[in-house]
């Protein structure tokens with residue numbers, strides 16, 4: 839028999855799931871990428887919807903969506919644990935957040951993409967908008983999906 843890995847994306851509900859999501863962000867952004875804790879944990883989590891990916895039950899990836907206006911939102915803090923990348927988990931997280939935003943009437947989605955991940959977001963329908971800039975010490979590019987509102 840072949841073992842099949844199964845991953846699932848759920849919206850975070852409850853303190854234990856939120857703690858797991860924050861731990862992944864800390865591991866990826868603060869430890870791996872060197873982002874300062876006060877920049878990563880920016881005080882905006884309470885304004886956001888949070889998503890957690892689990893692989894065989896284990897929390898392995900995160901994303902959050904932050905409303906910017908009635909029909910506009912930003913997807914932020916997209917991260918998958920390093921040793922589990924390249925299996926479609928990041929794409930599945932993005933597809934789920936995009937679907938939920940569309941369902942709640944969001945017409946336009948922004949991301950500040952780390953430049954290394956520009957092709958990842960481009961494959962999900964985002965287009966670069968402007969020049970690269972630095973955020974949290976990392977080169978980024980603003981990318982947009984959907985009509986201007």
Ligand code: COA
Pocket residue numbers: 866915916917918919922923924925926927928929930950951952954955956957958961
């Ligand atoms: N650069 C270029 N392409 C990338 C990429 C990267 N950093 N990461 C993934 N891709 C491509 C994959 O090759 C794949 O292409 P395919 O569908 O044609 O095979 C596609 O994007 C989806 O890959 P997937 O396996 O779903 O992505 P992942 O689970 O590895 O997650 C990230 C992608 C970016 C979330 C992950 O690399 C990560 O956590 N990086 C560190 C944190 C980070 O930089 N987050 C982005 C903040 S803006």
